[in-house]
Amino acid sequence: MEGKIxxxxxxxxxxxxxxxxTPKVKAALQEELQKRGLADEIKIVLTGCNxxxxxxxxxxxxxxxxxxQKLTVDEIPKLVEEHFxxxxxxxxxxxxxxxxxxAIPTMNEIPFFKHQVLRVLRNKGLIDPENMxxxxxxxxxxxxxxxxxxxxxxxxxKTVKDSGLRGRxxxxxxxxxxxxxxxxxxxxQKYMLCNGxxxxxxxxxxxxxxxxxxxxxxxxxxxxxxxxxxxxxxxxVRAEYPxxxxxxxxxxxxxxxxxxxxxxxxxxxxxxxxxxxLGAGAFVCGEETALMRSIEGKRGMPRPRPPFPAHKGLxxxxxxxxxVETLAQIAPVILHGAEWYKTLGxxxxxxxxxxxxxGDIKNVGLVEVPMGIPLRTxxxxxxxxxxxxxxxxxxxxxxxxSGGCIPEILIDIPVTYEDVVKTGAIMGxxxxxxxxxxxxxxxxxxxxxxxxxxxxxxxxxxxxxxxxVMLDMLTDITEGRGKDGDIETLxxxxxxxxxxxxxxxxxxxxNPVLSTIRYFxxxxxxxxxxxxxxxxxxxxxxxxxxFEDLCKGCGACLRGCPQQAIAGEKKQPHRIIQELCIQCRSxxxxxKFGAIKIGPAGCKDIKAMRELLEKVKEVKG
Amino acid sequence: MGDDTKILVVDDEPIVIKSCTAVLKSExxxxxxxxxxxxxxxxxxxTPYDLVFTDxxxxxxxxxxxxxxxxxxxxxxxxxxxxxxxxxxxxxDALELGIIDYVPKPFTPAVLLDVTHRAVEWVKGKAPAEKKxxxxxxxxxxxxxxxxxxxxxxxxxxxxxxxxxxxxxxxxLPPVVQxxxxxxxxxxxxxxxxxxxxxxxxxxxxxxxxxxxxxxGTACYVKRVxxxxxxxxxxxKLEVGEVTEDRKFSLETVRCxxxxxxxxxxxxxxxxxxxxxxxxxxxxxxxxxxxD
Numbered sequence: 001m002e003g004k005i006x007x008x009x010x011x012x013x014x015x016x017x018x019x020x021x022t023p024k025v026k027a028a029l030q031e032e033l034q035k036r037g038l039a040d041e042i043k044i045v046l047t048g049c050n051x052x053x054x055x056x057x058x059x060x061x062x063x064x065x066x067x068x069q070k071l072t073v074d075e076i077p078k079l080v081e082e083h084f085x086x087x088x089x090x091x092x093x094x095x096x097x098x099x100x101x102x103a104i105p106t107m108n109e110i111p112f113f114k115h116q117v118l119r120v121l122r123n124k125g126l127i128d129p130e131n132m133x134x135x136x137x138x139x140x141x142x143x144x145x146x147x148x149x150x151x152x153x154x155x156x157x158k159t160v161k162d163s164g165l166r167g168r169x170x171x172x173x174x175x176x177x178x179x180x181x182x183x184x185x186x187x188x189q190k191y192m193l194c195n196g197x198x199x200x201x202x203x204x205x206x207x208x209x210x211x212x213x214x215x216x217x218x219x220x221x222x223x224x225x226x227x228x229x230x231x232x233x234x235x236x237v238r239a240e241y242p243x244x245x246x247x248x249x250x251x252x253x254x255x256x257x258x259x260x261x262x263x264x265x266x267x268x269x270x271x272x273x274x275x276x277x278l279g280a281g282a283f284v285c286g287e288e289t290a291l292m293r294s295i296e297g298k299r300g301m302p303r304p305r306p307p308f309p310a311h312k313g314l315x316x317x318x319x320x321x322x323x324v325e326t327l328a329q330i331a332p333v334i335l336h337g338a339e340w341y342k343t344l345g346x347x348x349x350x351x352x353x354x355x356x357x358x359g360d361i362k363n364v365g366l367v368e369v370p371m372g373i374p375l376r377t378x379x380x381x382x383x384x385x386x387x388x389x390x391x392x393x394x395x396x397x398x399x400x401x402s403g404g405c406i407p408e409i410l411i412d413i414p415v416t417y418e419d420v421v422k423t424g425a426i427m428g429x430x431x432x433x434x435x436x437x438x439x440x441x442x443x444x445x446x447x448x449x450x451x452x453x454x455x456x457x458x459x460x461x462x463x464x465x466x467x468x469v470m471l472d473m474l475t476d477i478t479e480g481r482g483k484d485g486d487i488e489t490l491x492x493x494x495x496x497x498x499x500x501x502x503x504x505x506x507x508x509x510x511n512p513v514l515s516t517i518r519y520f521x522x523x524x525x526x527x528x529x530x531x532x533x534x535x536x537x538x539x540x541x542x543x544x545x546x547f548e549d550l551c552k553g554c555g556a557c558l559r560g561c562p563q564q565a566i567a568g569e570k571k572q573p574h575r576i577i578q579e580l581c582i583q584c585r586s587x588x589x590x591x592k593f594g595a596i597k598i599g600p601a602g603c604k605d606i607k608a609m610r611e612l613l614e615k616v617k618e619v620k621g
Numbered sequence: 622m623g624d625d626t627k628i629l630v631v632d633d634e635p636i637v638i639k640s641c642t643a644v645l646k647s648e649x650x651x652x653x654x655x656x657x658x659x660x661x662x663x664x665x666x667x668t669p670y671d672l673v674f675t676d677x678x679x680x681x682x683x684x685x686x687x688x689x690x691x692x693x694x695x696x697x698x699x700x701x702x703x704x705x706x707x708x709x710x711x712x713x714d715a716l717e718l719g720i721i722d723y724v725p726k727p728f729t730p731a732v733l734l735d736v737t738h739r740a741v742e743w744v745k746g747k748a749p750a751e752k753k754x755x756x757x758x759x760x761x762x763x764x765x766x767x768x769x770x771x772x773x774x775x776x777x778x779x780x781x782x783x784x785x786x787x788x789x790x791x792x793x794l795p796p797v798v799q800x801x802x803x804x805x806x807x808x809x810x811x812x813x814x815x816x817x818x819x820x821x822x823x824x825x826x827x828x829x830x831x832x833x834x835x836x837x838g839t840a841c842y843v844k845r846v847x848x849x850x851x852x853x854x855x856x857x858k859l860e861v862g863e864v865t866e867d868r869k870f871s872l873e874t875v876r877c878x879x880x881x882x883x884x885x886x887x888x889x890x891x892x893x894x895x896x897x898x899x900x901x902x903x904x905x906x907x908x909x910x911x912x913d
Contacts, residue, residue: 016880202838280785281875295778297777358839364881397839444843
């Protein structure tokens, strides 16, 4: 018998918050409620990822909608006493805007949440992902019931096509068209597949959806299976996502029990069943033909298309592979119709998109916004700008190793598939890594190339060898061995690799290099010509100097220097002994007054450097 | 046959001790029995045994506690468990603690003797103090591998799941294990090896007691995870992909753990550490240095 519950405490149990301490806080909370005799009337619910990972562990109190953040075990007794005994929401744990002192009590007023529109993440932080009833209570499986009992295959496909929904995995291929191709293929067996092998470094939206709302993915698959006529389905998930695997498996089991998977679902005569297949960590398996080879138990190497998977896919049978986020959108589309879906977004990029906002940004987390929203709104209004307010925004990386870096001058573009591609980046799966002025763009492109060179499956020589050659060149540039003409050679090699590789990995691998050359060519040049990494990241290409007029003699840099390479009396300007300096940049990061400047490698003459810096300023200004 | 091998049987049911003693004594083994884990510990503090047979479910000091004690205080003693329900979970726990084999209850004298002979061979054959990479695996481990193979046999596309499960059991996939899997699944060793070498999840080297994974995803990169990695390499004198000499730690890098909100991220075993910096490293490593 459940007593009268007067409050529900929705605690985030996403990976981020768990690592920040949810389990300990939950135990303390449970104990405190017990101690105060409140355990029967106040219920703790562990939900999936709330999205506001930066402030974790977070908790939402219903029915009031009060949002608490950065919970600690020590604060729990006070919180319980104030809020649940005395009825006074506890301000100390509420969100505050950095410049303002007032606490913001409810979630919807916090800027991070205010600009978001939740469709994919409609249930995030609201339901217990391990309880199917809670999903059903929020209209879960209504769309599946409608699709199975009232709609024909053609109806479903038409609705999805009309909605303009495009695959959220990266390339943005229209989902309805994919389904139509597969539905027209004739075969004794077809497969409905879900790609949960999220591999783009910097993206974690699929993980969150699978962990927070596994049923939304399954419902999308049931509808898709009906549309193409598939009776078997596979969800391919990374083995590195154990929580997602557990919750999906639990959801599948519950669906079988409830008759939503298996034979004759909801008495509609339709049969469909699902299983989970654990990926084994190969980035190239995000490519659809490679993923299918992997399910067949082989090396996950792509194969030429045609034949397209819609005709010959898994086990050579017609197959459709959709991304997790795409599938999570299907149920609302079917339930509310194509017109409803198109009310958000632009003509060619409809609906909403989830982004994983990370890097040097204040509000790290998961956000869902209407397509077409200016990039600036995401970074400054939702993201809260740079984490370190003194640093300037430099670039945002979109699309992972297949994408590119968008510079500050383009920050007002609307975020749609078309506009992002024009910048040289791609929408990708939705990772947005924000970088401030302390980032070296040459090193960044080297980082991505290391990734693709490592993950190249080796089938196509241009990709296998070409990326390696490019990586060697970039390593040379970052270590002071760059030569005139290197930039042009990199561009030529890029073009060759793009035009001669079989799959998306090779065709897009040079993108990070091309886009950084396009917008930050001066950085490449100063690395090559001046031996100068202005961000001070490439150790062999920088030197550190204290500008005497800015130094207050506080001694912070001196204490932090691992080499004892800084000398100076208290309250007197300090100086760096260049012979001892190892360019670890700890002084640069420590100095609160911006007195430490980065010069070219081996620079001993501060005066000359000062002039050089002035010149750079003039040119830029 | 039994020569001077000393065996201790621990079970709270007298009948089990009685029957074991009768069977094993007839083969010439030197057998004693104890009715509780507590008594066994008291006895073992006095005198060493070559082999201990123990039940898992016992009042007060249970089997798992006893096994832990033996592993710590009498590491050279071989352990075999006697259990009524060799379920996967308890077997996994016990395997992780380093048992040699198990005897399912009820058992026939033939089964008991068979297990005992193999266990004695294992105990006598193994190099004593030195912790060497075993080229042979305890029979219980091999049985588990075979069980996984049988479960998946004949199912198309099962090579990857089988390799994943076997890696879970053994900890890594050395050539002997790959060969056994290849044979079991009617594939060539080359085919199995081509899969093992393609996917980064599979490893052919044993890991340390604690496996450190450093995320090299973009978000972690931007937050300079490299400095954390260098600090670990320096402190443990360890390169990526290697194991420390005392086999305490192994170090790996991974491509994005999907916990970008916490960047830079480090994972030790199953514990995630977010917002890492080089200064936090020594303290965290210290936590593990004392653990088994």
